Amino acid sequence: MTAQATVSPAVPPAPPPAVRRRPRERLPRFVLPVVGVAVAAGLYLVFRGTATLPHDDGAAPFLFLNDVRDWVDDNRNENPLFLYLINYLRLGIGGLFDAVSAGLHALPWPALIALTAAAGWLAGGRRVALVAGLGFASFGVLGVFAASVDTLALTLTAVLLSLLVGLPLGVWAGRSRRVRRLITPALDVMQIMPTFAYLGPMVLFFQIGPASATVATMIYSIPPAIRITALAVEQVSPTAIEASVSLGATRWQTLRKVHLPMARRTITLAVNQTIMMALSMVVIAALIAAPGLGSDIIRGLSRANVGVMLPAGLAIVFMGIALDRLVMATAAPRSPRRSRYGAAGVLAAAGIGLSFVLPAEYPESWEWRIGPPVDDAVRWMQSAWYDVTEAIKNIATEGLLNPLQNLLTSSPWWLVALAVLVLAWRVSGAVPAFTALGCLLAVALLGLWEHSMETLTTVLVAVVLTLLAGLALGVAAARHPRYAALQRPLLDAAQTMPAFIYLLPALALFGTTRFTAVFASVVYAVPPVVRLVEDGIKGVPQTVVEAALSSGSTTRQLLWKVQFPMARRAILLAANQGIVMTLAMVVVGGLVGAGGLGFDVVSGFSQSSDFGMGFAAGAATVLLGIMLDRITQGAERRPSPQQQKMRIA
Amino acid sequence: MRIGSRVRLLAGVLTLGLAVTACGGARVADGTNSTAQPSPGGASAPAAAGTVRLAVNPWVGYEASAAVVAHLLKDKLGYTVELKELKEQVSWEGFETGEVDVIIENWGHDDLKKKFIEEKKVAVEAGSTGNKGVIGWYVPQWMVDKYPGITDYRNLNKYAELFKTSESGGKGQLLFGDPSYVSNEEAIIKNLKLNYKVVTGGSEAALIQSATQAQEQQKALLFYFWDPHWLFSRTKLARVNLPPYTEGCDTDPKKVACDYAELDLDKIVSKRFADSGGKAYQLVKNFTWTNEDQNAVANDITNNGMSAEDAAKKWIDANPAKWQAWLPA
Numbered sequence: 020m021t022a023q024a025t026v027s028p029a030v031p032p033a034p035p036p037a038v039r040r041r042p043r044e045r046l047p048r049f050v051l052p053v054v055g056v057a058v059a060a061g062l063y064l065v066f067r068g069t070a071t072l073p074h075d076d077g078a079a080p081f082l083f084l085n086d087v088r089d090w091v092d093d094n095r096n097e098n099p100l101f102l103y104l105i106n107y108l109r110l111g112i113g114g115l116f117d118a119v120s121a122g123l124h125a126l127p128w129p130a131l132i133a134l135t136a137a138a139g140w141l142a143g144g145r146r147v148a149l150v151a152g153l154g155f156a157s158f159g160v161l162g163v164f165a166a167s168v169d170t171l172a173l174t175l176t177a178v179l180l181s182l183l184v185g186l187p188l189g190v191w192a193g194r195s196r197r198v199r200r201l202i203t204p205a206l207d208v209m210q211i212m213p214t215f216a217y218l219g220p221m222v223l224f225f226q227i228g229p230a231s232a233t234v235a236t237m238i239y240s241i242p243p244a245i246r247i248t249a250l251a252v253e254q255v256s257p258t259a260i261e262a263s264v265s266l267g268a269t270r271w272q273t274l275r276k277v278h279l280p281m282a283r284r285t286i287t288l289a290v291n292q293t294i295m296m297a298l299s300m301v302v303i304a305a306l307i308a309a310p311g312l313g314s315d316i317i318r319g320l321s322r323a324n325v326g327v328m329l330p331a332g333l334a335i336v337f338m339g340i341a342l343d344r345l346v347m348a349t350a351a352p353r354s355p356r357r358s359r360y361g362a363a364g365v366l367a368a369a370g371i372g373l374s375f376v377l378p379a380e381y382p383e384s385w386e387w388r389i390g391p392p393v394d395d396a397v398r399w400m401q402s403a404w405y406d407v408t409e410a411i412k413n414i415a416t417e418g419l420l421n422p423l424q425n426l427l428t429s430s431p432w433w434l435v436a437l438a439v440l441v442l443a444w445r446v447s448g449a450v451p452a453f454t455a456l457g458c459l460l461a462v463a464l465l466g467l468w469e470h471s472m473e474t475l476t477t478v479l480v481a482v483v484l485t486l487l488a489g490l491a492l493g494v495a496a497a498r499h500p501r502y503a504a505l506q507r508p509l510l511d512a513a514q515t516m517p518a519f520i521y522l523l524p525a526l527a528l529f530g531t532t533r534f535t536a537v538f539a540s541v542v543y544a545v546p547p548v549v550r551l552v553e554d555g556i557k558g559v560p561q562t563v564v565e566a567a568l569s570s571g572s573t574t575r576q577l578l579w580k581v582q583f584p585m586a587r588r589a590i591l592l593a594a595n596q597g598i599v600m601t602l603a604m605v606v607v608g609g610l611v612g613a614g615g616l617g618f619d620v621v622s623g624f625s626q627s628s629d630f631g632m633g634f635a636a637g638a639a640t641v642l643l644g645i646m647l648d649r650i651t652q653g654a655e656r657r658p659s660p661q662q663q664k665m666r667i668a
Numbered sequence: 669m670r671i672g673s674r675v676r677l678l679a680g681v682l683t684l685g686l687a688v689t690a691c692g693g694a695r696v697a698d699g700t701n702s703t704a705q706p707s708p709g710g711a712s713a714p715a716a717a718g719t720v721r722l723a724v725n726p727w728v729g730y731e732a733s734a735a736v737v738a739h740l741l742k743d744k745l746g747y748t749v750e751l752k753e754l755k756e757q758v759s760w761e762g763f764e765t766g767e768v769d770v771i772i773e774n775w776g777h778d779d780l781k782k783k784f785i786e787e788k789k790v791a792v793e794a795g796s797t798g799n800k801g802v803i804g805w806y807v808p809q810w811m812v813d814k815y816p817g818i819t820d821y822r823n824l825n826k827y828a829e830l831f832k833t834s835e836s837g838g839k840g841q842l843l844f845g846d847p848s849y850v851s852n853e854e855a856i857i858k859n860l861k862l863n864y865k866v867v868t869g870g871s872e873a874a875l876i877q878s879a880t881q882a883q884e885q886q887k888a889l890l891f892y893f894w895d896p897h898w899l900f901s902r903t904k905l906a907r908v909n910l911p912p913y914t915e916g917c918d919t920d921p922k923k924v925a926c927d928y929a930e931l932d933l934d935k936i937v938s939k940r941f942a943d944s945g946g947k948a949y950q951l952v953k954n955f956t957w958t959n960e961d962q963n964a965v966a967n968d969i970t971n972n973g974m975s976a977e978d979a980a981k982k983w984i985d986a987n988p989a990k991w992q993a994w995l996p997a
Contacts, residue, residue, distance in 0.1 A: 323873035625848030
């Protein structure tokens, strides 16, 4: 899924990377970092175990938040803010969901499949019709038709509302620099925020149910709608606008007749992204009683049963692919063909006709029960590979996770803060460094220092593994076009899958431990990293490569001395993306034994006495995310033109 | 614009489809999710359209009870049943929002009873399930034979070294289940000054898997578990004796230093459902069975490759006398 691989507003193209080698005597480049590390190590040895901030379930901020919750609970039906605004919002959104859901459920299953296929035919012809039809038919085959329709209804509701709010805002932001500057930071935060963190506040204001699930989904899926639309509108050729204005068109006419048509393709992309984001969030929203497929996935997670989860997981993937092809097809310019209307009409009519013949519920005998065989396979795998998976898990846990966690939790808080400040300053500059520091201190004030350090450990280990894998695969793909062609569809598929799906194989292989979360996040974050690395290396001008080769460098030298340095921005961007995605996944990993903040969030909506802690942990994950983003954003602030293009695509 | 007309046509087709087939499935959306003004009169009846929303909490014993009740509601009384996979506390909140009509197996939760039954008046008790439930700490039987006195909490610190794992940070590990389960673990460890750390396995399945492995492969394990459970008939487990439960020893969650009480597991339903649930409510109220009944169904679900629905059907076919007594006259 391309969670963060969306667009940040255009930044003026950077000047060509200047080679800063002054002919002045300087210390070798490695001296400063080495001294820094040595000083930190010395300080650690001296002050180890002092000024740590151990976790306390009864910390003051948690209790305060519990009180807030109690207050809201008591005043939900008296306070005017709730009476006249929030409760109405809840009712309205819930009502919309009920209407959409009732509409979809009223369609008999053959009609729904056929109508989707017909829409596919209209949008893009036979192939899209086939993909869309088969995608929706798979819900029945997998035995989760009703739940899929619930999920579809929730997704459509959230997407509808997101677009209703997001597109106008996007158009506005595209035309006004000031608006853009105003909303960009908010969007930044919304995109860094791990999905899990929304759920606590949602329950507080909207209680459980479809309405709060819809709002949570909207928060997650609106940023791409706004960003991509803004970018699309902004990129409309100034000459076209000039021409329109000089012909006497009003602002409104220019918007409708010039801006929107010319930005159509990109806006379709915004719609598509919004749908994909929404799909991945509706699953997580099952934790706050959203109906649909997510419920099966939660059930499977809580029973450590892959067979229960897999049909639901596959259905979501197929739904994602079907909707993706459907929406993207509407963007492709095509000549109108009468025959297409005819074919679509026939298809729709056939489906509606069939629904009178076929049983009203999808017949059970046409289902393909994949649960039991999958369970058998998983059981076999668990016992056959037990030694291998145990060894991997133990090596990673004892060799990486435990030492690093010990280091971070036994360091004085000021030392960690100092390290973050220095590191961020060096990589990204003073302002991001102080932002990062502020976030870290806020985490400490929330009373979640120790758990944040645990989460940070998991994230760091996962990021290192992700980058190693991503670099290896990305370099391989850049070097061997045939391998790249093989890998690309896999990456495409991986990026359309909602985050939750990645917990499945991790859980099957490693049970519930911290390493499970690490494994899941690596699998989740590798695809975009591979892509960024591959594109970065391919972006190195051919002439430069030729020059290096003709002056006799080996492939290894070419890679280390030319390609990596020149693709540095792309690689740093990959690191940044990798970190944000890993954090999101590690937090979700709280469901499969990851501990740390993710577990606090899970407890927060599992035990009422832990509500405050969960709420605070949600906030802490956001702060941690901003901190990590600021530390690594040195690359992001100055993306090169080709990266920008890539981030849109 | 081409795209415009295409979209319009699409909308047309969809509308037409809706119009043609509106008479197909008669699934009426419920309008009961009103929180703005919880209507005390119960004007919005959940069961009017014949739908019962049954919360399913994450352990298999619960699932067994829920599956049997759901099957009877569907098959014998013709209701539609929505099974909602929810954690315990969230289920209670569902009484208020209309997401949940029935919790079929409630473990104590006096605080929630006070809040939702006494204060908010959105839920009511619907009697015992007939199951006796008790939570406790367990070790595999082989440890009892090898380490005398291990089932006495006073000796736990002596054996803490045995229970160390990569996740327990130098202390003994006490393996816990789903984070939503009823728990006094942290307080007990702290108040009895035990050198242990609670490690959350995340699910019932994790507990079962670890317990089975521990007994089969003679590995040390101290874990949180509960009766009724089918596992006791398959794996030999021994309960650790914490200071015995006395009335009120668990009132202050921070000061608990005693074992869990034996609970009479009961059913909780939403006020609306109690007022206007009709036959469905009667059935839920009458439902009562033994720990053996529940274990049989739970065992089929977990170990005999049956879906909850099939396992429930098997029990129903085998025990007509029992469930016929639950059906409303």
